[in-house]
Amino acid sequence: MPVWIVEQHRSPQVVLTAVMHSGAWLDAPGKSGTATMTAEMLDAGTRTRDALTLSESVEFLGASLTFRGGLDGAVGTLLTLSRHLGEGIALFADALTGPVFPPDQMERLRRQRLTMLMQQRDRPAAVATTALMRRIYPADHPYGIDPSGTESTVAGLVREDILRFYETHYGPHDATLIVVGDVTPEAVLPMLEDALGSWRGSPAAARGPLPPVEGAKPGVYLIDRPGAPQSEIRIGAPALPRRTDDFFPATVLNRVLGGQFSSRINMNLRERRGYTYGAHSSFVFLKEPGPFLVSGAFAAPTTREAIEELLAEVGAVYRSGITAEELAFSRRGLIGAFALSFETPFQIAAALQALPLYGLPDDYYEGLLEAIEGVTLEDVADVAARVLDPSGMSVVAAGDANVVRPGLAALGRGEVTMLDTAGEPVRG
């Protein structure tokens, strides 16, 4: 199990993370929520400590210990002051290597998660995003389902699913440890060896490729939220994986299009028209092509205009790329922001996580500035032409159907399909 150490002695803080590939992409069909539930259950009881004891021990140190699953991986994080590091590592290791998944804790977390998913129905931003992801990926593709699962898949999980997931996908073969802050290798390596050196886990399991991301047809979708003063809008389509050669051109492009306050999208929709508090776009780079996503919340009566403007902005870059001035602006900004993004142990640890997760080279950050400076207008125009075709994108609105439906129908992008808050077509 590789260990990466970055010393920073300015403050007594230490961040220890374990990065693993055991994310929701490994959930079996119909069993969405397995990966994230497994991660959350690591601190729900071990061979030596029950959930309350573990929690109280962490609290007493003034530390924090969390395990979270996402789409591509899972991360365990310990945040502590250096003088408590030994005890903190012991607790971290206990949860990571010795969980017992008590049945009563499984039920407690299931109930909590089902309730959380039920509450999600009220949150227009979450509803809109979930619905878009559902619609732009083929049915049953893990990327189309929230890593937390759905109300029906979570209800159907059994303890055996969690046990099997842990036994198959957790182990030193799959983890990288990253330690940043007030530590030295001489001090911390023996602690880690002591706590984690005997962790075995099963040998690396064969992991099949994900299904293809193509196949979903673009459409226009509406989730009714009667009386809503704003519509949450999402527009997008599957775009690029993390390992793409276009990573830097796409990043430079997005900063111009919708990735900062002064972007084309935000200046148009917020500062010129006042339709919104903020609108933006992003590339979500995943192991397989993650989405290009445009989002914002718009005053209900402006919904149609907002969507048309957003599509127009995407279309303009799709057809014509960006200007030389914008290219220079974006490259310079990314380089400046890079200088600012390694200030805290947490930031440094977060930046390093991407490397083992996506198989990026160890010296990735040393080459970063050069890579940004090397992006040309042609590079940007190329990637735009490949992934920003607005006619291939779906549009989702979560808003008051009485107010916004006619406008959606008049977009000229086909029939409006009504969805429920889980992103599924409404029957009848």
Add this chain to the structure above:
Amino acid sequence: MPGLRDVPYTQYALANGLTVILTEERSSPVAAVMVMYHAGSKNEIPGRTGLAHLFEHLMFKGSLHVGDGEHFRLLQEIGASVNATTSEDRTNYFEAVPSHELELALYLESDRMGFLPGALDQSKLDNQRDVVRNERRQSYDNVPYGTAYEKTSRAVYGATHPYGWPVIGWMDDLAAATLEDAKGFFGRYYAPGNACLVVAGDFDRRLVGEWIEKYFGAISAGPAVPRLALRPPPLADDATLIFEEPVQLPRLYLTWPASPRGTRGEALMDLFTTILTSGKSSRLYRPLVFEEQIAQSVSAYADGKEIAGTVSIEATARPGTGLGLIEERIRNVLDDMLTNGVTEREIASAFNGKEAQLAAQRTTMLAVAGGLATAFTLRGDTAAFNRELERFSGVSPDEITAEARKVFSGPRVALNIVPAGGRSLAASPRKSRPTGGNNAA
């Protein structure tokens, strides 16, 4: 005990009254610049609420030598992170820049401190008014329980207390704001003598001193701004409100008047509320969420502001559970703690959490700048930043319990937010009848 290292700083004032605070940290090529004006929503008048925050937006629309949108554009071109926040007590403007770009940040802040009103016009006001209305919708009106805090504040403080209206303002007042209101607010509160400028990070002390004098020295001193006096919530009796809203689960907000910011009392209640709800084994989380599982979540916190403070406990009920049962459980736990006290270990635990929190704050120059600016502006004592942990030190179970008894024996506001048709899920008032809410017949 190895504690937090002091953050060294120097402080001085320009002739026009602007307080300057500088702290050097050369290990990262970052410089944070923050200007904090001692003006917030508490300086507004009923009928014109939301003006301080609306004005914050207008500060980004250009000044005499800086075009509309240029503040963001120039700073984002160099990769800076830029933002501003308005609270009841103060408004702060900040940017973290690569250290060799520091002069630009100082120039931009000086231009809008000294030369803004001439660049303000009706169309900018109208545009940002629209933006703020959307912010209100997005952050409060269109999210579940989004207006709970403003409803509670109104009930605790009353409609005419400076904390009785939300920072974002009431929608009607936003519509009524005029250009004269905006210019008047600037003239009254955006004076150098009512502000502090903090620079934290990688800079050359002499150069920065020269830039500050060059850019800020020429700004004329404005009117003196008196501090508002302490003014506790005028809550005389328990109040219960019930609102039916489009939510899935009932939620209860309990709020008690308590000590203002920076006091020992506030620190004691900060620790006490940590003991109540921080971590699975905490006094409220364990029975309500972990064991009995009648609540989906519970949180407690101390909210000490400059001229008054409160303590709150919030709990979201699980499906089918009434808020009356939740309130009863909370009362039982409080009664137990007030009678039998808390343990030394619980206090030590909460203290350790506070220490870790303050250590984390020191890892970023923006947060250090914020901490120094806040201590100066709201406590009138920059040195309080380095002494912060002392407020939480040497706390005995008796002392913390005595403070809690004082707080929880006073009147409280109970705000119930229940699903449509779910009035029966509300906690019924203990002494008085419901005094507010959307009492649908």
